[in-house]
Amino acid sequence: MKLEKKVSITDIARKVGVSVALVSYVMNGREKEKRVSAEMVKKIRQAAEELNYQPNQIARSLRLGSTKTIGLLVADIANPFFGQFARIVEDESFKAGYTVVFGSSDEDDVKSAFVLDTLLNRQVDGLIIIPSQGSVRQIRDLIKRKKPFVLFDRYFQDVNCNYIILDNFKATYTATRHLIAKGHRKIGLVAYKTSLIHMKERIRGYREALKEAGLEHSKYLAEIKFSHSFRDFENSFRSFINRHSDIEALLCANNGLSISSLYYASQNCIRIPEGIDFIGFDGGEPFDLYSTPLSYVRQPIEEMGREVVKLLTELMNDSSKVSHIMHDPELVIREGRDC
Amino acid sequence: MKLEKKVSITDIARKVGVSVALVSYVMNGREKEKRVSAEMVKKIRQAAEELNYQPNQIARSLRLGSTKTIGLLVADIANPFFGQFARIVEDESFKAGYTVVFGSSDEDDVKSAFVLDTLLNRQVDGLIIIPSQGSVRQIRDLIKRKKPFVLFDRYFQDVNCNYIILDNFKATYTATRHLIAKGHRKIGLVAYKTSLIHMKERIRGYREALKEAGLEHSKYLAEIKFSHSFRDFENSFRSFINRHSDIEALLCANNGLSISSLYYASQNCIRIPEGIDFIGFDGGEPFDLYSTPLSYVRQPIEEMGREVVKLLTELMNDSSKVSHIMHDPELVIREGRDC
DNA sequence: CTGAAAGCGCTTACAG
DNA sequence: CTGAAAGCGCTTACAG
Numbered sequence: 236m237k238l239e240k241k242v243s244i245t246d247i248a249r250k251v252g253v254s255v256a257l258v259s260y261v262m263n264g265r266e267k268e269k270r271v272s273a274e275m276v277k278k279i280r281q282a283a284e285e286l287n288y289q290p291n292q293i294a295r296s297l298r299l300g301s302t303k304t305i306g307l308l309v310a311d312i313a314n315p316f317f318g319q320f321a322r323i324v325e326d327e328s329f330k331a332g333y334t335v336v337f338g339s340s341d342e343d344d345v346k347s348a349f350v351l352d353t354l355l356n357r358q359v360d361g362l363i364i365i366p367s368q369g370s371v372r373q374i375r376d377l378i379k380r381k382k383p384f385v386l387f388d389r390y391f392q393d394v395n396c397n398y399i400i401l402d403n404f405k406a407t408y409t410a411t412r413h414l415i416a417k418g419h420r421k422i423g424l425v426a427y428k429t430s431l432i433h434m435k436e437r438i439r440g441y442r443e444a445l446k447e448a449g450l451e452h453s454k455y456l457a458e459i460k461f462s463h464s465f466r467d468f469e470n471s472f473r474s475f476i477n478r479h480s481d482i483e484a485l486l487c488a489n490n491g492l493s494i495s496s497l498y499y500a501s502q503n504c505i506r507i508p509e510g511i512d513f514i515g516f517d518g519g520e521p522f523d524l525y526s527t528p529l530s531y532v533r534q535p536i537e538e539m540g541r542e543v544v545k546l547l548t549e550l551m552n553d554s555s556k557v558s559h560i561m562h563d564p565e566l567v568i569r570e571g572r573d574c
Numbered sequence: 575m576k577l578e579k580k581v582s583i584t585d586i587a588r589k590v591g592v593s594v595a596l597v598s599y600v601m602n603g604r605e606k607e608k609r610v611s612a613e614m615v616k617k618i619r620q621a622a623e624e625l626n627y628q629p630n631q632i633a634r635s636l637r638l639g640s641t642k643t644i645g646l647l648v649a650d651i652a653n654p655f656f657g658q659f660a661r662i663v664e665d666e667s668f669k670a671g672y673t674v675v676f677g678s679s680d681e682d683d684v685k686s687a688f689v690l691d692t693l694l695n696r697q698v699d700g701l702i703i704i705p706s707q708g709s710v711r712q713i714r715d716l717i718k719r720k721k722p723f724v725l726f727d728r729y730f731q732d733v734n735c736n737y738i739i740l741d742n743f744k745a746t747y748t749a750t751r752h753l754i755a756k757g758h759r760k761i762g763l764v765a766y767k768t769s770l771i772h773m774k775e776r777i778r779g780y781r782e783a784l785k786e787a788g789l790e791h792s793k794y795l796a797e798i799k800f801s802h803s804f805r806d807f808e809n810s811f812r813s814f815i816n817r818h819s820d821i822e823a824l825l826c827a828n829n830g831l832s833i834s835s836l837y838y839a840s841q842n843c844i845r846i847p848e849g850i851d852f853i854g855f856d857g858g859e860p861f862d863l864y865s866t867p868l869s870y871v872r873q874p875i876e877e878m879g880r881e882v883v884k885l886l887t888e889l890m891n892d893s894s895k896v897s898h899i900m901h902d903p904e905l906v907i908r909e910g911r912d913c
Numbered sequence: 914c915t916g917a918a919a920g921c922g923c924t925t926a927c928a929g
Numbered sequence: 930c931t932g933a934a935a936g937c938g939c940t941t942a943c944a945g
Binding site: 498526 | 635643677694695696
């Protein structure tokens with residue numbers, strides 16, 4: 236028995252001596268509705284089994300105009316935060332009968348456009364997008380084409396579309412207040428230099444908390460240019476730290492920056508919390524294994540991921556509503572352990 | 575200008591007043607070969623531009639019998655090791671004109687079969703698979719169907735197919751010898767209980783090194799049942815550690831086990847390397863940020879990832895050869911720092 | 914240099 | 930209860 240060429244509905248029809256319509260009906264479980272005789276059903280099922288028939292989704296997609304595929308555009312799938320997110324998206328999508336195609340933008344709008352085009356040509360039914368800086372036009376285009384999508388993690392203020400994000404202001408506001416309450420006065424924020432709203436909001440939350448407490452709110456803000464290279468981060472961060480050797484506590488504005496800052500600290504013998512107190516973003520294994528328990532801002536990523544897929548599937552079905560959903564962050568406080 | 579329904583090659587043909595064949599030729603850059611007049615080419619290009627034409631890959635795929643899509647079946651995309659691998663696969667695939675669809679098996683053969691079927695129905699041109707225990711039949715089926723694929727990380731001894739793996743024996747053999755050379759005698763290995771060859775080989779490498787040194791080679795071997803829950807790991811590991819309080823050094827057989835063991839150690843005030851010496855697997859951020867520099871077995875994952883895609887693209891083109899490629903591990907030794 | 918037409922594998926009105 | 934046929938959007942021999 237060799238299976239050189241794949242078997243189609245036509246092969247089954249021929250074998251049973253019946254039309255392809257019948258086969259299509261029973262393969263799609265519509266034999267009741269179409270009142271196919273029990274005998275036929277049995278014969279067709281058996282033939283399909285014997286020939287080891289596998290439906291061709293591509294042909295089905297072309298005919299139906301729907302691929303049952305979701306496109307996922309992340310900044311970088313190798314980043315644990317996005318990897319975790321991708322996993323949730325995958326699980327929920329599969330449950331809903333969708334498959335997921337992904338691509339990484341590297342926070343670069345040219346690459347983002349390329350990946351987006353590729354996914355669109357593949358006729359994805361909908362998209363989940365972590366938009367990168369400068370990708371507004373791409374998003375606008377999606378709206379014009381009436382392609383369902385939901386933004387995650389960030390959005391654009393002047394584009395009215397679906398998004399699910401963290402309450403970023405509250406995240407850093409709460410964290411900063413916590414540091415102030417602990418008695419710190421010289422509190423730094425390590426953020427990325429970007430026009431993206433999530434960063435802007437995180438910076439605003441930090442500043443607002445400092446202002447309310449009557450503290451310096453610009454001096455200790457490090458806005459670092461995005462780069463995949465630790466060297467680049469290191470150079471910027473070193474000059475920041477050297478300029479402000481009196482800094483008492485550090486808050487980081489996302490996961491990558493937290494990891495890089497911690498790495499810098501451990502390489503440069505800066506002790507936490509004795510030397511500098513610290514609050515990170517997003518948690519993860521590096522946080523759990525750090526020499527001292529680290530506090531961090533937690534995003535309810537499971538819920539958010541589930542909700543993104545839920546919203547998108549709704550959009551792919553009726554496509555009229557526009558939701559802006561914001562989730563509350565949680566400040567996870569961890570204190571020194573006794574060993 | 576609204577773009578309700580997507581524009582097709584037919585729309586362009588109609589607009590220019592020409593046949594669809596011409597349009598197809600110029601859209602595929604075959605105007606030279608087909609000697610389309612320069613004037614036509616210009617008109618068609620312009621019309622495509624004006625109508626904002628986007629080719630429909632699905633239709634193209636159906637016609638050509640190739641989707642330019644690679645299926646990636648990993649154990650868990652949220653696992654940083656696989657996330658990193660996925661990123662390399664993504665980059666190389668895009669470069670080669672392929673898009674990637676993925677799914678996680680959770681090391682479960684039922685889930686693996688389901689994901690595999692989904693990807694196959696989507697008519698992927700080829701597959702990259704981290705095979706889970708009990709998925710031999712699925713792999714055999716792929717061969718029977720002549721679907722190009724390459725296994726990564728593991729393989730099955732009695733199935734002759736393409737794979738790219740680490741020299742697993744050498745990995746643990748070298749690491750164990752290093753621990754012996756440091757003077758340790760009671761050396762433990764934390765491994766998963768599985769029939770998968772990569773684990774078997776890692777265990778064999780460990781044992782062989784101990785045997786050669788005339789040391790106990792079974793007593794300190796922990797074979798732990800795979801689970802996503804840390805609690806499960808903790809229970810098994812605790813009883814192992816309690817039974818062997820005299821253990822001097824620990825080697826871990828993969829990334830997940832390394833992280834879990836380190837977490838257990840930090841939770842239970844076991845100091846590394848003073849209490850127990852340690853060598854992990856695969857490295858990563860948790861390793862870099864650990865309170866003390868950790869040694870580990872490094873896989874050349876970038877090279878391996880690139881090679882997997884290269885091999886697969888070759889297979890998708892001629893499909894005759896069978897390669898078994900094994901990469902050398904590298905033992906990364908890191909000593910205490912001075913702060 | 915250009916066009917008419919078949920066909921990839923499926924679904925689905927429309928007849929009977 | 931079942932079949933013949935159109936059509937999804939594309940590519941590609943085959944004519945001319």
